Amino acid sequence: MPAYAKTVAAAIALWIAGATGQASAQVKVGAVLSITGPASFLGDPEKKTLEIYVDDINAKGGVNGQKLQLVAYDDGADANAARTFATRLVEEDKVVAMVGGTTTGATLAMIPLFEEAQIPFISLAGAIQIIEPVRKWVFKTPHTDKMACEKIFADLKQRNLTTVALISGTDAFGKSMRDQCVAVAPKAGITVAHEEAYGPRDSDMTPQLTNIKAKTGVQAVINPGFGQGPAIVTRNYRQLGITLPFYQSHGVASKQFIDLAGPAADGVRLPAAALLVAEKLPDSDPQKPVVVAYTRTYQQKTGQPISTFGGHAYDGLMIFVEAAKRAGSFDKAKVRDEIEKTKNFIGTGGVVNMSPTDHLGLDLSAFRMLEIKGGDWTLVQ
Amino acid sequence: MPEFLQFAFSGLTVGAVYALVALGFTPIYNASDVINFAQGEFVMLGGMTTVFLGLAGVPLPLAACLAVVVTVAVGLALHRFAIEPARGASAVALIMITIGASIFLRGAAQVVFDKRFHSLPPWIGGDAIRVGGATILPQSLVVLGGAVVIVVLLWAFIERTLIGKAMVATAANELAARLVGIDTRRIVGLSFAISAAIGAVAGILISPITLTSYDVGTLLALKGFAAAMLGGIGSAVGAVVGGLLLGLLEAFAAGYVSSQYKDAVAFLVILIVLLAIPRGLFGRASVERV
Numbered sequence: 107m108p109a110y111a112k113t114v115a116a117a118i119a120l121w122i123a124g125a126t127g128q129a130s131a132q133v134k135v136g137a138v139l140s141i142t143g144p145a146s147f148l149g150d151p152e153k154k155t156l157e158i159y160v161d162d163i164n165a166k167g168g169v170n171g172q173k174l175q176l177v178a179y180d181d182g183a184d185a186n187a188a189r190t191f192a193t194r195l196v197e198e199d200k201v202v203a204m205v206g207g208t209t210t211g212a213t214l215a216m217i218p219l220f221e222e223a224q225i226p227f228i229s230l231a232g233a234i235q236i237i238e239p240v241r242k243w244v245f246k247t248p249h250t251d252k253m254a255c256e257k258i259f260a261d262l263k264q265r266n267l268t269t270v271a272l273i274s275g276t277d278a279f280g281k282s283m284r285d286q287c288v289a290v291a292p293k294a295g296i297t298v299a300h301e302e303a304y305g306p307r308d309s310d311m312t313p314q315l316t317n318i319k320a321k322t323g324v325q326a327v328i329n330p331g332f333g334q335g336p337a338i339v340t341r342n343y344r345q346l347g348i349t350l351p352f353y354q355s356h357g358v359a360s361k362q363f364i365d366l367a368g369p370a371a372d373g374v375r376l377p378a379a380a381l382l383v384a385e386k387l388p389d390s391d392p393q394k395p396v397v398v399a400y401t402r403t404y405q406q407k408t409g410q411p412i413s414t415f416g417g418h419a420y421d422g423l424m425i426f427v428e429a430a431k432r433a434g435s436f437d438k439a440k441v442r443d444e445i446e447k448t449k450n451f452i453g454t455g456g457v458v459n460m461s462p463t464d465h466l467g468l469d470l471s472a473f474r475m476l477e478i479k480g481g482d483w484t485l486v487q
Numbered sequence: 488m489p490e491f492l493q494f495a496f497s498g499l500t501v502g503a504v505y506a507l508v509a510l511g512f513t514p515i516y517n518a519s520d521v522i523n524f525a526q527g528e529f530v531m532l533g534g535m536t537t538v539f540l541g542l543a544g545v546p547l548p549l550a551a552c553l554a555v556v557v558t559v560a561v562g563l564a565l566h567r568f569a570i571e572p573a574r575g576a577s578a579v580a581l582i583m584i585t586i587g588a589s590i591f592l593r594g595a596a597q598v599v600f601d602k603r604f605h606s607l608p609p610w611i612g613g614d615a616i617r618v619g620g621a622t623i624l625p626q627s628l629v630v631l632g633g634a635v636v637i638v639v640l641l642w643a644f645i646e647r648t649l650i651g652k653a654m655v656a657t658a659a660n661e662l663a664a665r666l667v668g669i670d671t672r673r674i675v676g677l678s679f680a681i682s683a684a685i686g687a688v689a690g691i692l693i694s695p696i697t698l699t700s701y702d703v704g705t706l707l708a709l710k711g712f713a714a715a716m717l718g719g720i721g722s723a724v725g726a727v728v729g730g731l732l733l734g735l736l737e738a739f740a741a742g743y744v745s746s747q748y749k750d751a752v753a754f755l756v757i758l759i760v761l762l763a764i765p766r767g768l769f770g771r772a773s774v775e776r777v
Contacts, residue, residue, distance in 0.1 A: 147602060276747070303747045307706040309504055309697035312497040312622075313742035316490050334604040334698040345615045345622050346493070366606050366698055368613075 132175035133168075133436050135160070135426065136201035138191045138216065139230075140208035143183035149208040151404075151416030152230055153178055156205065158407050159423055169430050177201060181212050188212035189219065196223045202436045205422040207231050208415075217244055226429075226442045228422040230415070233282070237465040245445055245465040247421040247455055248414075249379070249472050251279075251330075254356045255287035257377040257473040258328060259294035261486070267325040267351065269297045271318045273339060275331035277306040279357050283330035299324050306335050312342045319348050326350055332357040337366035344370040351375065356473065359414070364481055375486065377473040379414045381454045383483050396452050417454030425451055425458065489620030494742040495735065496618075500627035502734020504697060506634045507689035508711030509718065509726035511682050513641065516721050518654050518678035520578045524585045525565060527708025528592035529686025532558045534699035535596060537691050538605040547607070555687040561592070562683025566676045574672070589704070596701035607694040626695045633692045634727050637685055641723045644681075654678060717757050719770025728768060733757070 137156055140149035160176045168174060177199045179191035188207065195201045196219055203226040207213035210233035217236070220227040221243050229236050229246040236246050262270065270291075274284035284301075291298050300321045302314035318327060327350055329339050336358045343352055352374050354363070359378035364371050380387060384397040400420055401412045428451060429444035430436055448467060451458040456472025475486040508530055515523045536557050540550035569584050610629050615622035645651040656664040657674045665671050690699065697703065710733065718729025733753055740752035761767065 302741075304741075305750060307703075308501075309693070310497045310501045310738070312500075313494050313738045314746045316493045316497075317742060317746075320490060334700065337604070337606075337698060345624060347622070362603055366604055368606070 133172045134175050134177050134199050134201045135423070136192075136195035136199060136204040137176060137178040137206035138181050138188050138195065138204070138208075138212065139178060139206050140183040140212065141178075141180040143181075145183040145209050147413070148230075148415045149180070149183075151408075151410070151413045152206070152208060152419035153180075154408050154410075155404060155416040155419040156423055158403060159420060162403075163427060169427050170435060172436070174427075178206070181208070183209055183212070185209070185211040185215040189215045192216040192219045196220070196225060201225065202438060203426050203430075203441060204228065205230070205419065205426060210236065213246075217241060220244065224442075225438055226426065226445055228426060228445070230418045230422055234286075240463055240465055243442060245422075245425070245460070247418045247425070247453065247458075247466075249356075249455060249468050250286070250466070251283040251355075252286040252290055253468065253470060253473060254283065254377045255290050256294060257470050257475060258287075258353050258355075258375075259291065259296050260470060261353075261375065261377075261475050262296060262326055262351075263294070265326075265351065268295060269299045269323050269325045271300040271302070271321060271324045271327050272298055273302040273304065273311065273314055273318065273327060273329050275306050275333070275335045276303050277332055277335075279332035280306070280330050280335075283355055283357070287328065287330060304331075304335060304339070306331075306333055308335065309338060310342065311335075311339045312346060315339070315342050315346050315348060319346060324350065326353065328353040328355075330355045330357070334366060337363055337371075340367040340374060341370045359476070361411070364478055369481075371478045372480065373478065375475060375477045378476050378483075379417065379455055379472065380474055381412060381414050381417045383474060383476065383485060384412075386483065386485060392452055392457065393454075397454050400454050414455070421451075421453035421455050421458070424453060490742065492619050492621035494738045496621050496623040496627070497742075498735030498738030499631065499731065500623065500696065500734070501737060502714075502731035503627060503630040503634055504689075504693045504707070504730075505710050505714040505733050506727040506730025507630060507637070507693060508686070508707050509714040509730045510634060510637050510641070510723060511686040511689060512712065512715045513721060513723050513726055514654070514678040514681040514685070515675075517645075517658050519570075519581070519675045520658065521570070521581045521585065522712065522720070523679075523682060524582065524708060524712075525589040525592060525704075526682060526686055526711065527704025527706075528589050528596070529558050529562060529683045529704075530690040530693070530707055530711075531596060531699060531701065531704035532561060532592070532683075533687030533690025534607065534694035534703070535600050535605065535690075535701065536687075538607060538694070538699065539600055541607070551691045554691060555684055558683045558687035558690075559680045562679040562686075563676060565683075566679035570675070570679070571672065589708070593702055593704065600701055602701060604698050604700045605694075606698045607691070609695040610692070624696070626692075630692045630696065633688060634730070637688070638723045638727055641681075650674070650677065713754070713757055716767055717760060719767030722767070722769040725767055725769030732768075 139153050141153050160174050164173045181188035205228045207229040210231040213229040213231040227244045232248050234250045274280040304311045354376040356377050380393045381397045384401045387394040429441050432444045433440040448460040456468040458467040460467035476483045477486050511526045533554050536554035537550045541547050609626040611625050653669045657671045661671050714730040714733045715726050718725025736753040737749050741749040
């Protein structure tokens, strides 16, 4: 209970702070996050990250001579609640910018409000629909499924492999990434020769893999999926003795996957954010100082292992802060323009170069291709 | 041919998991006509408790035994604090209570344990056994063996012991059972303990294959329940046959038809079977379940 109670207490405290802080001269930054509920593993590190860094920025004198005040609400992964809180941020709290929207659903529900109120909105959710088509006031920091597919395809190209089979989970993540992979495959010169699917809770995928094994011409296998499914697929893959190169997605880029899949994970490749391999990056890597500093700060302040989700929140907050500094004020229109002009911003998710047609600003270098060797990540050069 | 064999092995692996879960429904249903929808949570508790005791440094065999004890305690508490106070309510109302208990246990597990996935090492060797070009993991055979042992023990308990007979009597007619001096409350409580124990053993045996997490029980219970219905709810043999059949259906549907629609194919067959034989393959007529 304590962890949960603490979160609720914190949410209430923030809420009260939001209500009473009206008179102070602080500049308010809004956040609607899924701190509790099914997406709490995303929203919780996001909220902690924002709190840590808003305090940090204020301790260093704030931005443009003013202190920041974080006004965070918990939508419990409910898009309706997110919209209600967004209205409050706009009308009562009068925030100058919004960093948040943990889930794609919540983000899409809140977009019209911020567009209408003309307040910069930096989303932390995954889907490409948030920034395609480009909306004037909406930005996002996390990389997309499409980029993960392209990264895998680029790696395949380097190994001179062109024909792949997909085995994807039928959950939202697996489906979305499967669709993106199939969509970008022709452009990358990759042929998807065979497709299989499995339920997110299935406990044996050998029939699907047997069919892939029997298919002639397949040179590599890709498994878009999330949760425990990919770990079981990996085990079954080795059980059947399939020797084709095997790719997992960024959805399982965590130590937990290696633990669950065990020795079967050896040789598996997957695209992942630099944050996960912070200490392993070469010193020449421009992202290294940023991701190492974030990792240390987060782990020291929270005592919890790092996740890419908190990193997205860090990137969102810093992009806003940098833009406000360049704008020299908190004028919403000026800040928005400066966010759009973000160039060479080095965040945890990659090097961000935004433009009027690209409100994400990441390229494929944001993903690192990793290979699991002896139960640990290694960078594929 | 190796493909066929591999599909069959996959079906047996998954089927054995379903069978073990389905078996857990049997004692409670037999004693009280209640379908315990918290059965999946017993399975989860067995696996998760073992994992966490193991992480705390307890040797795994001991951790497994403790996990069974813990789960039985939860089963007894469920009976004592949720089912017992509602005594006299209809079976449907009691089923609702078990659904509530299931949600509660899942929430509690989220807080007591965590929200991550965990695995247990296989109980015997991890290397796949090769037969005719197909492979099966030794752990699948352990699960299958576990299901057989539980069926035999249940059968011996019901048919060969006085308490077992009392349980059958309670199910047949609670009032009459009480009139001949059977403490029906205690019998129903006992059935919860047995179901919890079976669930815990199931969780411990299947975790190396299915992995486990706080919410693993929901879908397992659903599949286990489908298996139990297919085999005829209340029948231990039916639970095992139903489980294996469901597993094989899914595997062959995934292999030969489409992996996208394998669940649909499996459930379609169940629907057809239940339309033809509403009591399930091994179900006894409810009027004289003796």
